Amino acid sequence: LNNHYNYSRNIIHFNLREMAGEEQRRRWSLQGKTALVTGGTKGIGHAIVEELAGFGVRVHTCARDESQLNECLTEWKKKGFQLTGSVCDASSWTEREKLMQTVSSLFDAKLSILINNVGAIRSKPTIEHTAEDFSFHISTNLESAYHFSQLAHPMLKATGCGNIVFISSVAGVLSFSVSSIYCATKGAMNQLARNLACEWAIDNIRANAVAPGLIATLAEAALDDxxxxxxxxxxxxxxxxxxxEVASLV
Ligand SMILES: NC(=O)c1ccc[n+]([C@@H]2O[C@H](COP(=O)([O-])OP(=O)(O)OC[C@H]3O[C@@H](n4cnc5c(N)ncnc54)[C@H](OP(=O)(O)O)[C@@H]3O)[C@@H](O)[C@H]2O)c1
Incomplete structure (x- = not known):
């Protein structure tokens, strides 16, 4: 009788472990999800595209340089990833709208993940920044992330569990003695993430910001030593x- 009892108990434990494992796999799985990663042909965006695609996500990305985008798409195809891409200047209002129409038709108007990664820096002292530098940083770093989030909202809501990740920077949290406009856009991005997390929680959309320090990319290579x-x-x-290392955090 004891043996029979122990045997049944072991089966129950085994089943509970299996159920917990299944629940954990389901919770952490990204299989069948869809994502838009802006600026995915280089640096941090490229790593995020590969990380998500490696987990089975159908990823769409964008960049301005068409030949580099095509090279990346060919490489990703060889690796067996489900990836598509469009040429788009994320600083342009109309190009952002066009990109989101493409994303909507590719993913049947359902987007699980939006990664607002596009960003650029012209590192200068404040008094040297021109009016064009100012609007360049605002439109590339902040307005793009704001507008992409607005455009994505109905598609994120339609999944029942949408996610937005803003690639911000420590420059939006700490203080530096150069690049005040860049830092201001990143600080605003952090606040935008907080606001959207509150405003769109009702639609089951989460919003978070990841704020990297210095990361070895081409953009970093161009910074002052x-x-x-x-x-x-x-x-x-x-x-x-x-x-x-940033991609795994995202
Ligand atoms: N690297 C760092 O040390 C660091 C630290 C903290 C935060 N970050 C942030 O991380 C993000 C990515 O930086 P990164 O260093 O990976 O940059 P990166 O190496 O210069 O790569 C930027 C990517 O975005 C695309 N891109 C740039 N401007 C675009 C635009 N207007 N429209 C569409 N695509 C555009 C680029 O392709 P095209 O040139 O072909 O458009 C490229 O694919 C940025 O938001 C940056 O502020 C970087």
């Missing part, structure tokens, strides 16, 4: 982060 070394000296690891 003094600024870069100053940033690295504040890092406990003593090195720039890798795009993959």
């Amino acid at each position: 003094g600024f870069k070394n100053g940033m690295i000296s504040r890092k406990p690891l003593g090195r720039s982060g890798k795009p993959e």
Whole structure:
């Protein structure tokens, strides 16, 4: 009788473990999800595209450089990823609208994940920033993320569990002695993430911001050495982060 009891108990434990494992797999699975990652041909965006595609997400991305986009799409196809892409300048209102129409028709008007990654920096002291520098940073970094989120809202809502991730920066949290416009756009982006998280919670849409420090990308390579070394000296690891390290967090 004891043996029979132990045997049944083991089966019950085994089944409970299996059920917990299944629940965990379901909770962490991205299979069948859809995503738009803006600026996915280089740097952090590229790593996020590969991370999501590796988890079975159908990803659409965009960039301005058509030949680089096509090279990436060919590489991704070889790797067996489900990926598509469009040429789009994210700083343009009409191009953003066109991109979202494409995304809507590709994914049957259902978007699980929006990654607002496009961003750029012209590192200068404040008094050297021109009016064009100002509108460049605002339209590329902030207006694009704001407008893409607005356009994506009905598609995110339609999934019943939408997600927006803003690729912000430590520059939106800490203080620096250069690039005030860039830093202001990133600070605004952090606040936008907080507001949308409150406003769209009712639609089951989550909004979060990831704020990387210095990450080894082409954009980082273009930064002033003094600024870069100053940033690295504040890092406990003593090195720039890798795009993959940001992607795994996203
Ligand atoms: N690297 C860092 O140290 C660092 C640190 C903190 C935060 N971040 C943030 O992380 C994000 C990505 O930075 P990154 O360093 O990976 O940049 P990156 O290496 O320069 O790559 C930027 C990507 O976005 C695309 N892109 C740029 N402007 C675009 C536009 N107007 N329209 C459409 N696509 C555009 C680029 O392709 P095309 O050039 O072909 O358009 C490329 O695919 C940015 O928001 C940046 O502010 C970076």
